[in-house]
Amino acid sequence: MKWYVQALGKRKVVEFLLLIVFVVFFLGPLLNLLILAVSGKWQYPAALPQSWSLQWWQFVLSQDDVLQSISLSFLIATVVTVCSIIVCVPAAYAFARISFPLSKWFLFSFLLTHAFPKMGLYVSIAVLFYKFGLMNTFVGIVLIHMVNTLMYMTWIPASAFRSVHQAQEESARDVGAGPLRVFWKITFPMAFPGIMVASIFTFLASLDEAQGTLLVGIPDFKTMPIIMYSIIADYPNTTGAVFSVILTLPTVILLVAARKFVSADVLSGGFQVK
Numbered sequence: 001m002k003w004y005v006q007a008l009g010k011r012k013v014v015e016f017l018l019l020i021v022f023v024v025f026f027l028g029p030l031l032n033l034l035i036l037a038v039s040g041k042w043q044y045p046a047a048l049p050q051s052w053s054l055q056w057w058q059f060v061l062s063q064d065d066v067l068q069s070i071s072l073s074f075l076i077a078t079v080v081t082v083c084s085i086i087v088c089v090p091a092a093y094a095f096a097r098i099s100f101p102l103s104k105w106f107l108f109s110f111l112l113t114h115a116f117p118k119m120g121l122y123v124s125i126a127v128l129f130y131k132f133g134l135m136n137t138f139v140g141i142v143l144i145h146m147v148n149t150l151m152y153m154t155w156i157p158a159s160a161f162r163s164v165h166q167a168q169e170e171s172a173r174d175v176g177a178g179p180l181r182v183f184w185k186i187t188f189p190m191a192f193p194g195i196m197v198a199s200i201f202t203f204l205a206s207l208d209e210a211q212g213t214l215l216v217g218i219p220d221f222k223t224m225p226i227i228m229y230s231i232i233a234d235y236p237n238t239t240g241a242v243f244s245v246i247l248t249l250p251t252v253i254l255l256v257a258a259r260k261f262v263s264a265d266v267l268s269g270g271f272q273v274k
Helices: 002-037 055-061 064-097 103-114 118-131 138-162 166-174 179-208 211-217 224-234 237-257 264-270
Strands: 039-041
Touching: 002 039, 002 237, 055 064, 055 237, 064 138, 064 179, 064 224, 064 237, 103 138, 118 138, 118 211, 138 179, 138 211, 166 179, 179 237, 211 224, 224 237
Parallel strands: none
Antiparallel strands: none
């Protein structure tokens, strides 16, 4: 018994140390970014800033390009999310409910957009966009962003629909409910958490997309990541930290707001091809 207690105590110590390493590894850079964003002067080897200031926040938020890029990024991300839901959720339902030849291969093909260097893929797509007059257009940017969201909006909702037992749908039909009523009252509410998770990932992926927007949307469309690159190149690191915080805030807020939908079961199930 004494040996067991000692072993359990050592295990707790190891788990605590691993937790500390995890927190430092993931939260350390974010904490450094937050401190840098509100620092006035911070020079090595000082552990903390010698002075604190919000002057670079005022500078960043006073730039017309920055405010326009923020509104444009949120507009594009919203449109991309809505379009992805309209296009991909029916496809996800078909993958989950309809058996057809090569269905697994079609579902697996959505992974290919993340299996190769994105810039090479974007260049190939840009050649087609140029032929169809989609370069430097809002529609072209939405389409190039949707290339990155197909996997999220197909795999995760497909798993969510697959987790809804058909017996529940059949029970609703037995009492007289039509197919559409069964979908809206039974299937969709039960699959909603998975669809919500996929929508959040889609929104955040579109918000952070830079390479495709740079290739297709320049010079008229400059989103937050593109403006961030120019600010980092032309101004002190503090300015880049401020813009990084602005770019990171939507991610933190959305994940915290939707934490009840994000679970290991939903995520792991969403990336399985069955």
